[in-house]
Amino acid sequence: MNWVTNRAGRSVPTHRGDQELEPYAGVQGIPPSGRKTGPLIRSASSFPDNGDKRAPSLKEALGRAGLEDGMTLSTHHHFRNGDKVALSLFQAASELGVKGLRWFPSAVFPCHAELIPFLESGVIRSIEGSLNGPLGELASRGDLPEWAVLRSHGGRYRALQDGDVRVDIAVIAAPSADPFGNMTGARGPSACGGLGFAVGDAEYADHVIAVTDHLVPFPLTPWQIAGGYVDQVVEMDQIGDPSQIVSGTTVLTRSPERIRIAELAARFVAETGVMREGWSFQAGAGGISLSFTVYLGELMRERGIRASFARGGSTRYLVEMLEEGLVGTILDGQTFDLEGVRSLGVNPNHVMTSPFTSYSFHSKGRFASMVDCAVVGATEVDLNFNANVVTHSDGKLLHGIGGWQDALFSKCTILAVPSLRNRVPIVRERLTTFCGPGELIDVVVTERGIAINPRREDLLRAAEGRGLPLMSLDQIKADSEALAGGPPEEPRLGDDVIGLVTWVDGSALDVVRRVLPPKPLRS
Amino acid sequence: MKTRVGASGPKVRADVEIEWSSAPKFGYEVDSTVATLYGSAIRAQIEEAATRYGNPGLHFRCLDSGALPFTWAGRLDAAFQMALGLERPLPEGPKRTPCRDRRRRSRLYVPASSPKLILNAPVSGADALVFDLEDAVAPEEKLEALHLLAYTLRDVSFGDAEIMVRVNAREAGLEEIRLLAHSGVDLFVLPKVEEASQVEAAVAVLEEAGGESLIFPLIESAAGVEASYAIAKAARVAVMSLGMEDYLSEIGARRTESQAESEWVQGRVLNAAVAAGVDPLASVVAGLEKEVVEEYAVRAKLRGWRGVGCIHPAQIPLIHQAFLPSAEELRWARRIVVAFEQARTGAIQAENQMVDRPVVDRALRILAAEESR
Numbered sequence: 001m002n003w004v005t006n007r008a009g010r011s012v013p014t015h016r017g018d019q020e021l022e023p024y025a026g027v028q029g030i031p032p033s034g035r036k037t038g039p040l041i042r043s044a045s046s047f048p049d050n051g052d053k054r055a056p057s058l059k060e061a062l063g064r065a066g067l068e069d070g071m072t073l074s075t076h077h078h079f080r081n082g083d084k085v086a087l088s089l090f091q092a093a094s095e096l097g098v099k100g101l102r103w104f105p106s107a108v109f110p111c112h113a114e115l116i117p118f119l120e121s122g123v124i125r126s127i128e129g130s131l132n133g134p135l136g137e138l139a140s141r142g143d144l145p146e147w148a149v150l151r152s153h154g155g156r157y158r159a160l161q162d163g164d165v166r167v168d169i170a171v172i173a174a175p176s177a178d179p180f181g182n183m184t185g186a187r188g189p190s191a192c193g194g195l196g197f198a199v200g201d202a203e204y205a206d207h208v209i210a211v212t213d214h215l216v217p218f219p220l221t222p223w224q225i226a227g228g229y230v231d232q233v234v235e236m237d238q239i240g241d242p243s244q245i246v247s248g249t250t251v252l253t254r255s256p257e258r259i260r261i262a263e264l265a266a267r268f269v270a271e272t273g274v275m276r277e278g279w280s281f282q283a284g285a286g287g288i289s290l291s292f293t294v295y296l297g298e299l300m301r302e303r304g305i306r307a308s309f310a311r312g313g314s315t316r317y318l319v320e321m322l323e324e325g326l327v328g329t330i331l332d333g334q335t336f337d338l339e340g341v342r343s344l345g346v347n348p349n350h351v352m353t354s355p356f357t358s359y360s361f362h363s364k365g366r367f368a369s370m371v372d373c374a375v376v377g378a379t380e381v382d383l384n385f386n387a388n389v390v391t392h393s394d395g396k397l398l399h400g401i402g403g404w405q406d407a408l409f410s411k412c413t414i415l416a417v418p419s420l421r422n423r424v425p426i427v428r429e430r431l432t433t434f435c436g437p438g439e440l441i442d443v444v445v446t447e448r449g450i451a452i453n454p455r456r457e458d459l460l461r462a463a464e465g466r467g468l469p470l471m472s473l474d475q476i477k478a479d480s481e482a483l484a485g486g487p488p489e490e491p492r493l494g495d496d497v498i499g500l501v502t503w504v505d506g507s508a509l510d511v512v513r514r515v516l517p518p519k520p521l522r523s
Numbered sequence: 524m525k526t527r528v529g530a531s532g533p534k535v536r537a538d539v540e541i542e543w544s545s546a547p548k549f550g551y552e553v554d555s556t557v558a559t560l561y562g563s564a565i566r567a568q569i570e571e572a573a574t575r576y577g578n579p580g581l582h583f584r585c586l587d588s589g590a591l592p593f594t595w596a597g598r599l600d601a602a603f604q605m606a607l608g609l610e611r612p613l614p615e616g617p618k619r620t621p622c623r624d625r626r627r628r629s630r631l632y633v634p635a636s637s638p639k640l641i642l643n644a645p646v647s648g649a650d651a652l653v654f655d656l657e658d659a660v661a662p663e664e665k666l667e668a669l670h671l672l673a674y675t676l677r678d679v680s681f682g683d684a685e686i687m688v689r690v691n692a693r694e695a696g697l698e699e700i701r702l703l704a705h706s707g708v709d710l711f712v713l714p715k716v717e718e719a720s721q722v723e724a725a726v727a728v729l730e731e732a733g734g735e736s737l738i739f740p741l742i743e744s745a746a747g748v749e750a751s752y753a754i755a756k757a758a759r760v761a762v763m764s765l766g767m768e769d770y771l772s773e774i775g776a777r778r779t780e781s782q783a784e785s786e787w788v789q790g791r792v793l794n795a796a797v798a799a800g801v802d803p804l805a806s807v808v809a810g811l812e813k814e815v816v817e818e819y820a821v822r823a824k825l826r827g828w829r830g831v832g833c834i835h836p837a838q839i840p841l842i843h844q845a846f847l848p849s850a851e852e853l854r855w856a857r858r859i860v861v862a863f864e865q866a867r868t869g870a871i872q873a874e875n876q877m878v879d880r881p882v883v884d885r886a887l888r889i890l891a892a893e894e895s896r
Contacts, residue, residue: 256643256836394559422536422589423557447646483679485568485592488560518558521565523550 001497008386010434012508016147016500021508027439029505032362037163039206051180051218053233058211059092061232062169065207067093070100070125071168074205076198077107078173078185078334082244085173085211087111088236090118100125104167106156106197107400108135111244119144128165129156130390130400131499139498140396142514148397148499150390150512152405153197153333154359154366155504160200162362164506170205172198172225173239177212181230182223185335185352186345188214190240193314193335193344194352195224202229213239224352250315250337252294253287257418257447262291264469265375265416265445270299272462274373274412282311282374282407285336288416292375293317300326311358311371314340314350322350331367333358333403359406361504366406374410378417380431383473385438385453387415388431390501393424395432395491395515397499405504408440412459419446424488425480427473432491434510435501448476492516525605528667529598531586537638539590541602546582549573555587568592572599581606593678594638597671605666613673616707621737623761624884625685626650626892627804627830628846629839634659635688636668641675644684647836648843651685656699657692657714665691669699676707685709687739697728704734710762715769716740717747722757729759737761742792743769751792755799763796764832765789767806778809782822793827807832813841820845848889859886 002014006023015021022030047053055061067073073093075086086105093101099122105112106129113134118124126146131139139148151159159165174195175188185195190213202208202225209232253259265288269275281296283289294317300307301324309329312318316339321327323343330350335341343350358367368374379398380388389404391397407413417426426446442459444451449471452459463470481487492515499512531540539555551569555562565587573579583602590598596614604610631649634640635656644652654675660668676686688703689712690696700711713725722738729736738759742751743766755763767785771777776784789805796803805828808819816833820842823831831842848856863883 254835254837257646259837260646394557423591424560424589483591485561485564488557489563492559518555518562520552521555521558521562522552523570 006508008434008437008509010510012511013497013500016149021500022506024503024507024509027437029361029503030507032162032505034162036161037166037204039204047231051227053181053227053230054179055209055232055234057092058088058171058209058234058236059095061209061234062089062092062096064232065169065209067096067098067169069098070102071098072102072104072128072166074104074167074170074201075106076172076195076201077105077109078192078195078197079190079240079245081109081111082241083109083111083173084238084240085171087114088211089171090115090123094118094121094123099123103127103129104165105129106153107402108132110134130402131397132399136397140512140515142494142496142498144498147497148512150401150499150501152359152401152504153355153403154361154368154406155401155502155506157200157355157360158362158504158506160204161360162506167201167205169207169209170198170201171209171211172201172230174210174212174225175239176214176216176220177210177233178216178218178220178227179233180218181208181210181227181233182218182220182225183210183212183227183230184220184222184224186224186341188212190214190238190242190245191341191345192240192245193341194332194354196333196352196354196358198225199354199356207231209234211236211239213237246335246337246341250285250290250317250339253291255287258287259291260447261416261418261445262288263295264447264450265292265414266295266299268414268443268445268450268463268468269296269373269412270303271466271468272459274459274462275299275303275305277305278308279305279372280307280309280311280370282313282371282410284313284376285315286377288377289313289375290315290317292416293321297321297326311353311367311374312340314344316340319343319350322347331358355406359403359504361406368406369409369411371407371410373412373414374407375414375416376404376407378415378426379421381415381417381427381441381444381473382429382431382438383427383477385441385444385473386431386434387436387438387441388433389435391433391512393428393432393488393491395493395513397512401435401501405436408436412442413440414443414445415441416445419448419476419480420484423484425477425484427477427480428487433501433512444473444476446476448479451476492518525663528601528605529590529594531588535588537589537591537594537642539585539587539595539598541598542584543581543602543606544584546580549578549581551583551585553585553587555585556589557587564592565595568595569599572596572603576603576607576609579603579607590638591642593674594671596678597674598667600674601667601670604670613670613702613706614677615705616673616676619686619707619709619735621709621735621761622685623737624802624881626888627685627762627802629830629842630685630687630804630832631836631839632659632689632807632832632834634668635672635675636660636664638671641671641679643836645679645681648839649684649833649836650830651687652681653687653689653712653832655689657689665695669702673703673706687712689714689741697724700725700728700734700736701732704729704732704736708734708736710737710739712739712741714741714766715743715747716754717744718750719753719757722754722760726757726759739763741766744773745770748788748791751795752799755795755801760799760801762802762804763792763799764804765792765806768809789826789828797827802829804828804830804832807834808838808842811835811837816841817845846892848893852889853893856886856889859883860890
C-alpha cells in the first residue's frame with residue numbers, strides 16, 4: 001500500500017482497492033468536479049396505474065427488486081437501538097440464498113450485533129459505515145474483511161450524491177406509509193419524528209422499498225418522502241421497538257461532572273455574548289448537551305433573549321423552549337422522545353431536516369455553518385484543538401462520526417468534555433485518530449475550566465474579566481495527567497488498516513488500525 | 524475471613540478490587556480497562572508497594588476499572604496490611620491550618636469508600652466536604668475506606684473546600700483520629716456525642732499525636748441535647764450540629780413539613796452553639812427536589828443556622844443562593860467595615876455594638892459572599 005502525508009499531518013493510503021483516495025487538503029475542501037450521480041431512469045408503465053406498490057413480504061420484494069450477490073443495501077438509523085428492519089432485511093436475503101452483500105447503514109447501534117451471524121455466514125461481506133459497539137469491536141480486532149469507512153451524516157449524503165457509493169436497494173423503515181410509498185416518520189405506532197437520514201437513499205438508490213407497520217389509505221399527507229421515489233411497499237408486524245426508538249421522556253443527567261461542564265458551557269456563551277437576541281444554537285441529546293440546553297433555557301429566560309432557531313436533537317426540553325417562545329424554530333435532524341415526535345407532528349415551527357439541508361458539503365451551502373453555536377463531545381483533543389471522536393485512546397472504534405464533523409462549522413464550536421475518562425486524560429500531545437481540525441474548534445469546556453483557541457482573539461477579549469475559569473489546554477493536560485499518574489502510554493496497534501476516516505469533502509483524513517490485545521499484566 | 528478489598532463490576536468506575544491468597548512468593552495478575560494505556564504505571568505501583576511490605580508470599584488478583592493512582596495506593600495498602608495482619612502509619616497529608624471561623628454554607632457528605640463519589644467532590648463547589656467513615660461505609664469496609672481516605676487527602680486537590688472527616692463512634696473513632704492525625708484533616712466530626720468527655724478524649728488523642736485538627740460534635744440524642752452547651756464549650760470545638768433523623772427517632776417524633784416537631788430542639792442546639800461561640804450548622808436536607816432544598820435552606824438561614832448539610836452536589840447551588848446576604852445584612856456589613864476602617868484602633872463603637880475583630884470579620888464575610896455571587 002502506498003502512503004502520503006495529508007494536510008493534517010497524518011499518513012493516509014493513496015488507494016482503497018482500485019479507488020484512488022484524495023488526501024485531506026484543509027478545511028476549505030477539495031473543489032469537486034463533475035455532475036451529481038443519478039439512479040436509473042424508470043417508466044410509469046412498469047408500475048401499477050392504481051398506485052398500489054404493495055408486495056406481500058420483504059423477501060418477495062427483494063426478489064422482485066432483483067437482489068443479487070454483491071449488491072449494496074442501505075437502511076437508516078432513526079429507530080436507533082429499536083431497529084428491527086436491518087435484521088429482517090438480512091434474514092430475508094439469507095433465505096433467498098444471496099451472499100456477499102455490502103450493508104450501507106446511516107449508523108449502527110448495539111442491537112445490530114444481531115447481524116454478526118450474517119457476517120459469519122457470508123451473507124454480509126462488508127459494512128460501509130461508522131462502526132461502534134459489538135460491530136466496532138469486531139472491526140477493531142481485524143475480523144471484518146473490508147475497511148470501515150467513517151463518514152459524517154453530511155459525508156454520507158455527499159457520498160450518495162457524488163456517486164462514491166451506489167446503493168442498489170434502499171430499505172426505508174416508514175412509521176406510516178400509503179400503498180404508493182408516500183411516507184412519514186411523524187405518525188404511527190413506531191413514530192420516530194423525521195426521516196432525514198433516508199432522504200439521500202430515496203433520491204439516489206436504484207431501487208427503494210418502504211417497509212411499514214402502519215399502512216394508511218392513499219393519500220398519506222403530509223409526506224416526508226414522496227412515493228415517487230419508491231418502488232415497493234411492504235407491510236410488517238413491527239418495524240421497530242417503540243420504547244427504544246424514542247424514550248417516553250428524556251431524563252436529565254445527575255452526574256455532577258456533566259452538570260458542571262454543561263453549566264460552564266452555558267455560562268460561557270452567556271458571558272461572552274455568543275448568546276444574544278436572535279441567536280441560534282445546536283445541541284444533541286447526550287448527558288452534557290441536554291443539560292446545556294436546559295441551562296441555556298434558564299439563562300435565556302432570565303435575560304429575555306430569544307433564539308431565532310435551534311438545531312436538534314429535539315427533546316421535550318427543546319420543545320418547551322419552542323412553545324414558550326424562547327426558540328423561533330426547531331430544525332430537527334433526529335427526534336429523541338415522544339414530546340419531540342408530538343411537536344414535530346403538529347407545530348409548523350418544528351420541521352424535519354435532512355443531511356442535505358443541514359450538512360452536505362457538496363451543496364449550495366448548508367445550515368451547519370449558519371448556526372451561532374454548536375456544542376459537541378470528543379474522545380481526545382490535542383494542544384492545537386484538533387480532536388478525535390471515533391476511537392478511544394486505546395484505538396478501539398467507539399463511535400460513529402454522526403453529525404460531529406458537520407457541526408464543527410458553526411460560528412462558535414464548543415467541545416464539552418470531562419478532563420479525564422476512566423483514568424485517561426482527554427487532552428494529549430497527539431491524537432490517536434484525527435477527526436476534526438483545530439481551525440474549526442473554538443472552545444474546550446471541561447469540569448476544570450475553559451480553554452479558548454488562541455485563533456479566536458474575539459472570544460478571548462469577550463471572555464476577559466467575566467469571572468469564567470479560563471485555562472490553557474496545557475494546564476488542563478497537566479492537571480489531568482497529574483491525577484492519572486502521568487500521560488497514557490501509546491496504544492498497541494497492528495500495521496493493518498481496518499478503517500478510514502474521511503473528511504466532509506470525502507478526502508482521506510486518517511486511518512484506524514487494528515487493535516492488538518493488551519500485553520498480559522502480571523508478575 | 525475477608526480476602527478482598529475494593530470493588531469491581533459492570534457499573535463500577537474508577538476503582539480496583541484486589542483479592543489475595545497465599546503463595547510461595549509475591550505475584551500478581553491484573554485485568555484492567557486501561558491495561559494498554561497505564562499498564563506500566565500499574566505495574567510500578569504494585570511492585571513498589573510489594574517491596575515496601577517485603578515481597579511477602581501473597582498472590583494478588585486485581586480487577587481494575589480505571590482506578591486512579593491514589594485509589595490503587597489505598598487498596599494496595601489495605602490489602603497488604605489486612606493480608607499480613609499488619610498496621611502501619613497512614614501516609615501524611617498536606618499541612619492544613621484549621622480555621623474556626625470560615626464559610627460553611629454547604630457541607631457535602633462523601634462516602635469515604637467510593638472513589639467515584641470522591642472524584643465528584645472537587646467539582647461540587649461545596650464550602651466543606653465531610654468524608655464519611657461512619658454511616659456511609661459498611662462495617663466490613665471500614666478499614667479499607669480508611670486507607671483510601673488517607674491517600675485521597677494526600678493526593679487529590681479539593682481547592683478551597685474545608686476538609687472534614689466523620690469518624691465512627693466511641694473507641695473506633697478515637698483510633699481513626701489517631702491514625703489520621705497528620706493526614707490533612709481540618710475538622711473531625713464526632714457522631715452521637717452525649718458528654719463533653721467524649722470530645723475531651725478526642726482532643727487528648729490529637730494532642731498526643733501532635734495533630735492540629737478541630738472538632739465538630741454531632742448532637743444526635745436526647746442526652747446529647749441536654750449536654751449540648753458543655754459539649755460546645757469543650758476545647759477545640761469549632762462547629763456543632765444536630766443529627767435530626769437519629770434524634771427524632773429516639774424521642775419518637777415524626778418529621779413533618781412544618782418542622783413543628785423539631786422547633787424546640789433546633790433552637791436549643793443552635794443556642795448552645797452560639798452561646799459557646801461555635802458555628803451552628805443545620806442538619807442534612809432530605810430531598811433533592813429544587814423547592815424542597817430551597818425552602819429548607821431559607822428556613823435554616825432565618826433561624827440562624829450558618830449552613831446546611833447535603834448529600835448531592837445538585838443541592839449546593841440552591842443552598843448557596845438561599846444563604847446570600849439580604850439587602851439589610853449588606854447595608855449593616857458595609858457600615859461596619861467603613862466604620863472600622865475609619866477608626867482603625869481596634870475596638871470602636873458603631874451601630875450600638877462593640878465592633879471588635881470577630882464582628883468585623885463577620886461583616887467582611889457577608890460582603891465577600893455578595894461579591895462571589
